[in-house]
Amino acid sequence: MDELIQELKEKIIAQLNLEDIEPDEIDASQPLFGDGLGLDSIDALELIVLMERDYNIKITDTSEGRNIFSTITTMAEYITANSNRNI
Amino acid sequence: MHIINYCSIRKGKIANAERVLFSSDEYQLSSFLKSYYKINKISYPKFYKMDAQCKLAFIASEVLFTDFDREKYKDEEIAMVFANSESTLSTDMDYWESAQTIASPALFVYTLPNIMMGEIAIRNKIKGENLFFIAEDFDSNLLLQQTELLFQNNPTKIVIVGWVNYESEERYLARLFLITKTGDGMLFNKENIEKLNKD
Amino acid sequence: MSRRVAITGIGVVSALGLGVDENIAALQNGWTGISSIQFLNTRLRDEFVLGEVKYSNDKLKEILNISTGKLISRTSLMAFLASREAVDMAGLNTDKLKSCAFISGTTVGGMDLTEQIKDFYSEKDLAEIISLHSSGDSTEKTADFLGAGGFSTTYSTACSSAANAIMLGGRLIKSGKVDRVIAGGTDALSCFTLNGFNSLMILDRNHCRPFDISRSGLNLGEGAGYIVLEAEDVVKSKKILAYLSGWANSNDAHHQTASSSEGIGATLSMQKALGVAGINPGEITYINAHGTGTPNNDSSEAKALANVFGKNVPAYSSTKSFTGHTLGACGGVEGVFSIMSIVNQEIYAGLNFTQADEDIESKPIVAYKKTGVKHVLSNSFGFGGNNSTLIFSKI
Numbered sequence: 291m292d293e294l295i296q297e298l299k300e301k302i303i304a305q306l307n308l309e310d311i312e313p314d315e316i317d318a319s320q321p322l323f324g325d326g327l328g329l330d331s332i333d334a335l336e337l338i339v340l341m342e343r344d345y346n347i348k349i350t351d352t353s354e355g356r357n358i359f360s361t362i363t364t365m366a367e368y369i370t371a372n373s374n375r376n377i
Numbered sequence: 378m379h380i381i382n383y384c385s386i387r388k389g390k391i392a393n394a395e396r397v398l399f400s401s402d403e404y405q406l407s408s409f410l411k412s413y414y415k416i417n418k419i420s421y422p423k424f425y426k427m428d429a430q431c432k433l434a435f436i437a438s439e440v441l442f443t444d445f446d447r448e449k450y451k452d453e454e455i456a457m458v459f460a461n462s463e464s465t466l467s468t469d470m471d472y473w474e475s476a477q478t479i480a481s482p483a484l485f486v487y488t489l490p491n492i493m494m495g496e497i498a499i500r501n502k503i504k505g506e507n508l509f510f511i512a513e514d515f516d517s518n519l520l521l522q523q524t525e526l527l528f529q530n531n532p533t534k535i536v537i538v539g540w541v542n543y544e545s546e547e548r549y550l551a552r553l554f555l556i557t558k559t560g561d562g563m564l565f566n567k568e569n570i571e572k573l574n575k576d
Numbered sequence: 577m578s579r580r581v582a583i584t585g586i587g588v589v590s591a592l593g594l595g596v597d598e599n600i601a602a603l604q605n606g607w608t609g610i611s612s613i614q615f616l617n618t619r620l621r622d623e624f625v626l627g628e629v630k631y632s633n634d635k636l637k638e639i640l641n642i643s644t645g646k647l648i649s650r651t652s653l654m655a656f657l658a659s660r661e662a663v664d665m666a667g668l669n670t671d672k673l674k675s676c677a678f679i680s681g682t683t684v685g686g687m688d689l690t691e692q693i694k695d696f697y698s699e700k701d702l703a704e705i706i707s708l709h710s711s712g713d714s715t716e717k718t719a720d721f722l723g724a725g726g727f728s729t730t731y732s733t734a735c736s737s738a739a740n741a742i743m744l745g746g747r748l749i750k751s752g753k754v755d756r757v758i759a760g761g762t763d764a765l766s767c768f769t770l771n772g773f774n775s776l777m778i779l780d781r782n783h784c785r786p787f788d789i790s791r792s793g794l795n796l797g798e799g800a801g802y803i804v805l806e807a808e809d810v811v812k813s814k815k816i817l818a819y820l821s822g823w824a825n826s827n828d829a830h831h832q833t834a835s836s837s838e839g840i841g842a843t844l845s846m847q848k849a850l851g852v853a854g855i856n857p858g859e860i861t862y863i864n865a866h867g868t869g870t871p872n873n874d875s876s877e878a879k880a881l882a883n884v885f886g887k888n889v890p891a892y893s894s895t896k897s898f899t900g901h902t903l904g905a906c907g908g909v910e911g912v913f914s915i916m917s918i919v920n921q922e923i924y925a926g927l928n929f930t931q932a933d934e935d936i937e938s939k940p941i942v943a944y945k946k947t948g949v950k951h952v953l954s955n956s957f958g959f960g961g962n963n964s965t966l967i968f969s970k971i
Binding site for chain 2: 306307308309310328332333335336339342343
């Protein structure tokens with residue numbers, strides 16, 4: 291799980307162009323949206339792309355995405371429970 | 378119509394009406410603009426998410442607004458009219474490549490040329506009119522005509538007008554003018570536009 | 577100088593048909609143009625419904641007497657048909673067309689051709705197809721086709737492109753710079769936009785339901801709509817259909833694609849347009865709403881309507897439930913519908929509204945009716961926070 295969390299931090303920084311942020315500065319339990327990392331709705335859509343491309347998980351309902359992308363930990367838990375990929 | 382400020386970005390150089398503000402041997406637009414962003418301590422993380430053309434327009438607008446008393450004007454008193462020849466061709470191609478597998482929403486957003494004005498509007502809380510047109514070349518008559526029409530319209534008092542065109546990391550050009558309806562300073566006319574364009 | 581801007585010709589192509597008559601008959605009778613995908617060559621064929629113009633490119637060329645071998649974008653073909661109808665209705669002869677301005681809005685340009693290139697290295701017509709790609713190409717080609725030789729330019733401000741083209745036309749005439757303008761917009765369906773809107777997750781797989789509680793996205797459409805604007809003093813004895821009396825554009829300054837929940841930009845553009853027209857909100861008879869059917873647009877627009885009209889929101893509807901969202905063309909297509917509402921003294925209901933959204937105080941009209949129509953307001957909102965409003969008035 292820790293490995294997946296680290297991997298997600300790096301991927302999110304790359305995918306969402308969070309250039310001034312280092313993986314270690316992100317707390318896995320801090321909110322990704324709103325006050326946390328300050329992501330917006332387009333970022334949420336890019337996270338949906340990331341889930342499909344890298345973990346083979348298709349999210350078709352944006353409101354479902356809101357819970358999954360609450361924090362990096364919730365994302366990692368969801369991937370562990372649903373991924374078809376060997377991780 | 379008078380010119381309050383002017384900014385050009387081309388060939389690794391950022392200049393205003395008087396002088397070169399920043400230059401770099403690094404012609405590659407993305408790294409060049411990033412150095413300017415860092416050196417000037419601009420703090421706006423959304424900058425990194427923009428496509429190259431928006432970054433070009435964004436930095437030019439940051440230069441224009443230096444020393445400008447933004448608070449003097451209401452949000453809807455500032456208008457924008459931009460033009461270019463390529464629309465968003467470079468990002469269109471990047472997005473289209475992504476669409477061959479999974480289309481990227483973040484790229485698709487930047488396949489509309491007026492988004493650059495949207496970004497500047499969000500940054501500076503500008504709620505006036507904003508128009509974008511496609512022209513073959515930088516056309517001072519057209520820009521003058523559009524600015525004049527905007528000023529005929531209440532409540533426009535300030536217009537940001539100009540050309541922002543990104544073809545590649547080596548070929549790019551921004552020329553933005555910050556214009557006031559009344560006041561003093563250099564007149565916004567064909568002669569002065571062409572003089573500034575000579576740099 | 578301040579001159580009244582008369583409308584003397586209109587033309588439209590949409591999923592509802594070719595020409596004003598077919599389009600208006602569909603609006604009067606509640607016949608939708610949205611259906612499963614027939615023409616667009618897309619891997620999403622079985623997933624979405626679209627408002628396609630129901631003719632292949634070859635068929636459109638045949639109607640226009642253009643050889644089927646000629647390379648020309650669908651965007652241009654639709655513009656030819658709609659603008660020619662408008663010019664014919666206005667009775668503009670070769671001489672008048674020589675000095676007539678042509679202003680067009682588009683977002684995709686020749687994308688419909690470019691995106692079908694399988695292999696850039698082996699495509700024999702590559703150079704020509706690329707030359708047709710630019711957004712300016714369809715404008716140039718259409719001006720040439722009509723013989724319109726005056727000032728010409730292309731607006732590209734997303735879904736408000738055509739509305740902004742019409743606004744510029746109005747301004748040029750009002751300020752005395754030109755006497756005649758053909759203005760509007762055109763956009764063909766493309767895989768480029770279908771995949772893009774899909775990635776934004778704002779497409780409904782079923783027929784869109786503007787302002788309904790169950791609305792869950794828009795349907796894309798295609799089309800072209802143009803109007804002939806003439807300074808009142810040069811019209812002489814010709815029939816005037818209506819006047820273009822108000823226009824405005826504002827930025828929402830909120831988000832790249834989403835509208836602010838308070839409808840700030842939309843409120844400003846409607847208020848400013850009413851100011852330009854010099855009329856009170858209470859004088860508007862009918863509003864052709866932007867009404868895309870996305871949860872965000874419709875609640876934001878409804879909030880803006882409440883901001884401007886208070887408790888007395890006029891009759892409103894979204895004709896995108898018939899045509900789909902024609903993107904850069906919608907201000908032209910819906911401009912024509914708004915003008916016909918005045919000409920025929922009737923208002924058009926939207927489709928698929930069954931249950932009100934409790935967060936929206938007003939309700940769209942659900943039945944077509946004949947009624948006295950004096951002023952019609954038409955909204956077109958685009959990504960980048962670009963909000964435009966046009967007002968058309970009875971003579």
